[in-house]
Amino acid sequence: MLLDTPICDFGWKAPEFTLKDAFGESFTMSEHLGEKGLLVMFICNHCPYVKRIGAILAEDTRHLMAQGINVLAVMSNDYLAVPADSPENMKQFAKEHGFTFPYLVDENQRVGQQYNAVCTPDFFGFNSAGELQYRGRLDDAKMADSNHRTPELFNAMRMIADTGKGPEEQFASMGCSIKWR
Template sequence: MLLDTPICDFGWKAPDFTLKNPNGDAFTMSEHLGEKGLLIMFICNHCPYVKAIASRLAKDTQQLMAEGINVLAVMSNDYQTVDADSPANMLRFAEQHGFSFPYLVDEDQHVGKQYGAVCTPDFFGFNHLGELQYRGRLDDARLEDDPNREPELVNAMQMIAAINKGPKQQTASMGCSIKWR
């Protein structure tokens, strides 16, 4: 089912969480809330929308991390029902696409529910205070690679890092619904 993300609820405070990656390493959100902010993304392996943007996502997040903006990805889908999203497949997908950010398993789906994540991909850009400032899309290229694309997520996170506020105009991300239990 195709869904769009809700409009950004500016100032909404990020709930803290600790999740593990497929190798069992724990990551706590509050420890990654750096002075230039934090991007939390809800993604998965099987969604055609995530597959279509995966190489751009890897490139854009590498740029953000090089600029001191932290990035965490969360996989909230029920992988018992969708085997393509299993932790073993998360490792393969991350390696295949060159993800350099932690890719975390939301085993009981509580983080996805706390955040109100609705689809993959779903981007949440927070300032250093943990206040939501961006809930838009990756770029304007949609499912196509476009060398002239507008990197809306990168631009928004750079703005948040500089002035703690995100752009007032944001275009919703679009993707497959999260597969809830």
């Protein structure tokens, strides 16, 4: 089912979490909330929207991280119902797309619920105080055309890093619904 994300709730505080990646290493949100902010994104392996942006997402986040903006990806889908999203498949998906950010398993789906994640992909851009400043789409490219794009998420995260504030105009991300238990 195709869903759109809600409008950005500017100033909403990022809930704390600690999750493990597919290799069993733990990551805590507050330890990644750096001076330039944090991007938390909800993605999965099977969603055609995430598959389409995988390489672009890897490239954009590599540039953001090089500029001191931290990135965490969370997979909240019920992977028992959707085996393509299993931790083993997360390892393969991350390698295939060249992800350099932690890709975390939300085993009990609590983090997805706390963040009110709606779809994959769902992007949350926080400033250094942990205040939400961006909840929008990756870019303006259509499913079939990723060559002509405005990198809205990238630009928003750079703005947040520089000013602590996100853009006033944001466009909802859209994708596959989170697969809740």
